[in-house]
Amino acid sequence: MKNHVLRPLWVAIAFVALILLARYVMVPRDFGVQGDSFTFNFHRAGNVDEWKNMPAVAYLGGETCVECHDEQGAALEDSPHVIIQCENCHGPGRDHPETENPATMTIDRSRGLCLRCHADLGYENSSRADLPGINPEEHNIDTQCVQCHNPHTAEFKEDA
Amino acid sequence: MSCSRRTLLKNTVKGAIVASLPISAFRLLSPAELKAAIGDEKVRWGFVVDTTKCVGCGFCVKACKKENEIPYDAPITRTWVERYVVTRDEKVHADSPMGARDGFTSARIDEETMESGGEHTAEIEPAEIAKAFFVPKLCNQCEKPACVQVCPVGATYQTADGVVLIDRTWCIGCGYCVMACPYGVRFFHPKYKVADKCNFCYHRISKGLKTACVQACPFGARQIGNLRDPDDPVTQTIMNERVSVLKDEYGTKPQVFYLGLDYTVK
Incomplete structure (x- = not known):
């Protein structure tokens, strides 16, 4: 066949090869259908493990808090507020106390915090009532x- | 070479059969691939929301935003609580100011936050209220997620344990998934410039912890569990109690089940 006919063919082949090469280089090895469904399981497999470690756990839970703060834990024992997690008012406990900076725990003493539950909205058939x-x-x-109110025992403060 | 009618027909049938065989029929599956295809997973995460227990304190929203590092003052959130107030003249007032990050501390309804099209704020006399209740919302981790189906680049997907995740390095931010979700749980993360949504605190549940919202709820209105375990309290609730899901008619098969859901809840 004549050269001027073949030349564009070689260009086209080279173009396709270039795209395939770029695809090979740029698409991660673990990208593909990971389960039985192309529609729902088509992704980079490594991302699942990335999410398992991201972000770092911020809320440690009350059981962790009372390991050191047993006094406050005891005050809560017979209190109706025992159902409330420490970190709801004291903030997430991540890096506490390892950073040796207890000030990172900012206690929310605002009225708004208490009003989340104790503002009377008048919804008689809701458990809010x-x-x-x-x-x-x-x-x-x-x-x-x-x-006036002790937030741990939910009782009046004696010295108030 | 001669060709009789018989051989021609025989070869045509043979050829058609061979041509219809897909290449994948000759592929040998590794045991891992086979396991993934059959779906032999020991865990399938599911969620139960008991709306009768919710008092609208919003501690779940606060905990979620801080746990998952969602910009605290931006009007975006992975989970939120809606308030519904139905009056005696059958009008439905609903709001969710800042996703109820700071709870509901006023009886005034801020309807702008729910696009209900009503007056912007509504003061309702307590005597006018027929019923009022709170409904926590989060990602339904659908079995047939519409958001995943529309992703053009394979950046969002369903894991083997049923949670829908977003690959932040792969998402191009086209926003198809944000539009496709019938529940409106997806939003743009202003820091990472990708789609974002609730993932059942995947980093916590894979470590054996409860999600941040479940842990923060003082009233046990939220519960997470393994639907493959028949003895799990969440599975027990779904099997034995009268539960419903949101927008069943979309066919997305949500895996967040609600107790005490009212027909006015959208």
């Missing part, structure tokens, strides 16, 4: 709840 509630616009405005 089973909790003691106040009207935040009338009940000791501009005062922190923890001035």
